[in-house]
Amino acid sequence: MPPILEVTNLGKTYQSAGKTLSVLHDINFSIEQGSTNAIIGPSGSGKTTLLGICAGLDRPTGGRVILQGLSLGIMSEDRLARLRNESVGFIFQNFQLMPSLTALENVMVPMELRGEKGVRSRCLELLKEVGLADRADHYPIQLSGGEQQRIALARAFSNQPSILFADEPTGNLDQETSDRVVQLLFGLNREKGTTLILVTHNADLAAQTGRVIRIKGGAII
Ligand SMILES: Nc1ncnc2c1ncn2[C@@H]1O[C@H](COP(=O)(O)OP(=O)(O)OP(=O)(O)O)[C@@H](O)[C@H]1O
Ligand SMILES: [Mg+2]
Numbered sequence: 079m080p081p082i083l084e085v086t087n088l089g090k091t092y093q094s095a096g097k098t099l100s101v102l103h104d105i106n107f108s109i110e111q112g113s114t115n116a117i118i119g120p121s122g123s124g125k126t127t128l129l130g131i132c133a134g135l136d137r138p139t140g141g142r143v144i145l146q147g148l149s150l151g152i153m154s155e156d157r158l159a160r161l162r163n164e165s166v167g168f169i170f171q172n173f174q175l176m177p178s179l180t181a182l183e184n185v186m187v188p189m190e191l192r193g194e195k196g197v198r199s200r201c202l203e204l205l206k207e208v209g210l211a212d213r214a215d216h217y218p219i220q221l222s223g224g225e226q227q228r229i230a231l232a233r234a235f236s237n238q239p240s241i242l243f244a245d246e247p248t249g250n251l252d253q254e255t256s257d258r259v260v261q262l263l264f265g266l267n268r269e270k271g272t273t274l275i276l277v278t279h280n281a282d283l284a285a286q287t288g289r290v291i292r293i294k295g296g297a298i299i
Contacts, residue, residue, distance in 0.1 A: 081108040082146055082241055082273050083132060089140035090127055090296075101127050102296045105141070111240075114267055114274040116284035119293035125277045126171055126245055128293065132275070133168050133243045134158045146240065163191055167239030167272070171246050173230040175218040181205065181225075182214040185233045192237070204232040208262060223250040231259060235266060241273040242266065248280050260286070 088105040091098050102124045109115055117125050130136040132143055134150050143150045146165060150158065162168070175184045185201040194200075205211045208228040218226055227250060234242060247263060248256040260283055266272045276283065284290050292299050 079111050080147060082111040083109040083275075084144040085132060085141070086144075087141035088128075088131065088138050088143065090124070090131065090136075091139045100296060102131075102138070105293075105296075105298055107291060107298065109241075109273060109275065112267070112271045112273055113289060114264065114287040115276065115289045115291060116287040117275065117277045117291045117293060118279070118281075118284050123293050124296040125293060129168075129243050129245055129275065129277055133166050134162055135168065163188055164237065165240045167234035167237065167242035167244075169227075169230050169234045169242070169244040169247055171249065171277075173218075173226045175226055175229055175233075177218050180215050180217055181210060181221065181229045184218070184229055185236055188233065188236050201232070201236065204236055205229075207235075208232045209258065224252065224255040227251060228255070228259065231262060235262075238270060239272060241275065243275050243277075245277045246279065247276060248278065248283055256280075256283075 085105055085107050088102060090102040091100045105128065117128065119125055127136070131138050134145065148161065182201055182205060185204055186197050189197045189201065202211060202214060205214055208231055210225060210228055213221060213225060221229065244263065248259055251259060263274055264286065267274050276287065278284055
């Protein structure tokens, strides 16, 4: 099987205050379908930036990303948005739930965007899977960090993505909730074949993945 993700000579620089900041340089790797992977590295090493580019949320300044055989660099924003909605799951470091929507409504957004049927009951089912069926009508501000994290997880699962990117999925969670989230992630991999790419500072979590990619100062080491 061809790799689900191929990153070649990837670079990212930011311009600010007349200075060029090189955040990622010459990154090369490929990810097998159905595999589990961790990206680890110090704070500021470029992990979130790399994840966003691989998921088509951000554009590199050099090199290319091929996701599911499709070259992201030549895609329009609309086409990229469609690809993300159809086959990519993303859990942000800071969840990015919509504050004006309830937990249930947050989970429903991607499915509604796709114009699917039976959205409410399917999303309630997803909330049940993450143990939050009883918080469906709560707003993000009324939920703890760990609960918000699990809502973000339910939302990321909702399109049954072929690849799931998660930025510090256990970052703000106590041991028990963290174990539960990890089980959900790996269950998705086992049962649905979802490829996992997890950015983490958690050595236990990284040790459970099939492969660890180490990044430091914007390069793979
Ligand atoms: N929009 C931006 N403009 C300028 N610099 C940026 C921007 N976004 C990120 N950076 C810089 O890029 C570097 C890498 O940031 P990134 O968020 O990818 O790190 P990280 O490895 O995810 O760190 P952490 O573990 O703390 O989450 C940092 O030095 C950051 O300040
Ligand atoms: Mg980060």
